[in-house]
Amino acid sequence: MTRIDSLTPRETPGVLGAAPGVTEDAEAYAATGGYRTRTAPAELLARVEAAGLRGRGGAGFPTAIKLRAVRDAGEPPVVVANGEEGEPGSVKDRWLLRARPHLVLDGLLRAAEITGARRGYVYLSDATAAGRVRRALDERPPRLPVEVVETPHTYVAGEESAVVRRINGGPALPTAKPPRAYEEGVDGVPTLVANVETLARIALIAARPDGRHHTARSTLVTLAGAGTDPLLAEVSYGRTLRTLARAQGTPEPAGVLMGGMFGGLIGPHFLDLALDPDTLTTAGTALGCGAIRFLGPDECPVSLASAALAHLAAESARQCGICVTGTGSIRDEVGSLTTGTAAPGLVSRLHRRVTALPGRGACGLLDAAAGTARSLLQVFPHLVRSHLDTPCPSCVAPAAPLTVAVPHVAGRAVPRPRTAPCPR
Amino acid sequence: MKLRLDPTRCQGYGLCQEPAPDLIDIDDFGYASVVADPAPGTSEDAARAAVEACPNSALRLER
Numbered sequence: 001m002t003r004i005d006s007l008t009p010r011e012t013p014g015v016l017g018a019a020p021g022v023t024e025d026a027e028a029y030a031a032t033g034g035y036r037t038r039t040a041p042a043e044l045l046a047r048v049e050a051a052g053l054r055g056r057g058g059a060g061f062p063t064a065i066k067l068r069a070v071r072d073a074g075e076p077p078v079v080v081a082n083g084e085e086g087e088p089g090s091v092k093d094r095w096l097l098r099a100r101p102h103l104v105l106d107g108l109l110r111a112a113e114i115t116g117a118r119r120g121y122v123y124l125s126d127a128t129a130a131g132r133v134r135r136a137l138d139e140r141p142p143r144l145p146v147e148v149v150e151t152p153h154t155y156v157a158g159e160e161s162a163v164v165r166r167i168n169g170g171p172a173l174p175t176a177k178p179p180r181a182y183e184e185g186v187d188g189v190p191t192l193v194a195n196v197e198t199l200a201r202i203a204l205i206a207a208r209p210d211g212r213h214h215t216a217r218s219t220l221v222t223l224a225g226a227g228t229d230p231l232l233a234e235v236s237y238g239r240t241l242r243t244l245a246r247a248q249g250t251p252e253p254a255g256v257l258m259g260g261m262f263g264g265l266i267g268p269h270f271l272d273l274a275l276d277p278d279t280l281t282t283a284g285t286a287l288g289c290g291a292i293r294f295l296g297p298d299e300c301p302v303s304l305a306s307a308a309l310a311h312l313a314a315e316s317a318r319q320c321g322i323c324v325t326g327t328g329s330i331r332d333e334v335g336s337l338t339t340g341t342a343a344p345g346l347v348s349r350l351h352r353r354v355t356a357l358p359g360r361g362a363c364g365l366l367d368a369a370a371g372t373a374r375s376l377l378q379v380f381p382h383l384v385r386s387h388l389d390t391p392c393p394s395c396v397a398p399a400a401p402l403t404v405a406v407p408h409v410a411g412r413a414v415p416r417p418r419t420a421p422c423p424r
Numbered sequence: 425m426k427l428r429l430d431p432t433r434c435q436g437y438g439l440c441q442e443p444a445p446d447l448i449d450i451d452d453f454g455y456a457s458v459v460a461d462p463a464p465g466t467s468e469d470a471a472r473a474a475v476e477a478c479p480n481s482a483l484r485l486e487r
Contacts, residue, residue, distance in 0.1 A: 175432070176430040325436075356452075360457055
């Protein structure tokens with residue numbers, strides 16, 4: 001079972017809240033300072049910008065720039081809380097929607113005020129989360145219409161253009177860019193697609209402006225390793241990966257798969273790196289959505305890379321020929337290493353693939369596959385060589401699953417709504 | 425001026441490269457990628473020919 005813990009200093013604002021195992025109701029949320037509207041939208045935007053808040057969906061784009069682009073795009077925009085968490089190793093978004101729906105909705109309403117939006121959406125696939133969000137909307141009807149849109153759970157369904165396409169009535173599949181959602185999104189109008197944790201942090205900055213720097217510089221991470229339970233944690237930037245590995249229960253990892261599948265593999269000599277998006281990017285890896293998978297001492301990096309590539313290839317939206325062929329080819333090459341049956345020339349062929357393929361698909365799935373294989377070649381070249389024609393005993397055993405279970409969040413009996421729900 | 429390739433439309437016919445070898449690369453799998461932006465006057469005609477050559481309208485020329 002996935003545990004939940006805070007690794008942030010006491011008395012600092014956090015998104016985990018006081019009772020992360022129970023759904024927070026409107027009254028409890030309001031008692032934390034939520035839903036108060038004393039801050040003017042322009043002032044809140046200035047605070048978000050000064051604090052340096054960045055998106056928590058994976059790309060880490062500065063939130064204030066995105067808010068301003070949508071606000072200034074010309075037409076009344078639409079805001080979307082994106083809770084569709086496609087990375088199998090990440091649970092934080094689904095936990096957040098299940099446990100603290102009001103924090104996310106408050107953030108969505110603040111984003112609507114900042115951008116001038118008149119409509120909002122909550123986009124997700126998790127049925128439990130959808131129930132908690134609907135109940136929260138009934139409990140405290142929002143000032144503008146907010147619709148819950150559900151999607152099938154796939155790796156690419158949370159990608160920005162897939163979100164827009166699904167809300168517009170199509171399949172949850174990415175489209176070619178441009179246009180970007182902030183230019184032309186839901187119903188053709190400028191659209192803010194913001195990760196639910198990003199919105200939660202906007203709400204937290206509104207409620208606790210004094211703690212805004214801390215709020216912008218801490219993040220939810222899903223930590224997993226072999227042998228022990230995964231850990232959903234809130235952590236301040238600057239803690240080392242080694243600290244996180246110990247907290248999760250894999251004290252001496254043989255390697256780490258970073259950022260879901262977007263940061264690639266890193267070796268044990270990187271464990272002293274600080275958790276900070278810029279530090280990790282400079283080191284050639286990525287924080288991504290904060291999903292971090294530590295390799296146990298008995299696990300093989302080749303096997304983990306192979307499992308990740310098999311997942312990506314299976315989850316290709318099959319829209320781009322180059323993704324189907326390219327991701328499939330990388331999967332097969334790395335898969336052949338796990339059985340010691342590599343075809344001649346594998347290393348040079350794989351090097352060519354990982355250089356030529358990034359940036360070629362409509363979404364980032366092909367990039368994730370190429371990045372995973374590239375990191376395997378760069379960080380573990382000796383292992384790649386030893387796997388070429390000799391079966392590896394660790395790779396024979398089935399790889400530990402990439403999927404982390406979402407923590408159980410108990411529902412709470414909700415009192416009858418005090419006001420009539422707004423007509424939709 | 426930009427030559428844009430929609431990867432969801434490229435089926436790997438490879439017909440775009442012949443009229444615009446300096447702008448388009450065909451990879452090991454047969455799929456196209458744009459490697460240079462067309463320059464007005466010199467490679468503009470080649471880019472236009474590449475756009476017209478694609479049976480699946482995967483290429484678009486943007487000003």
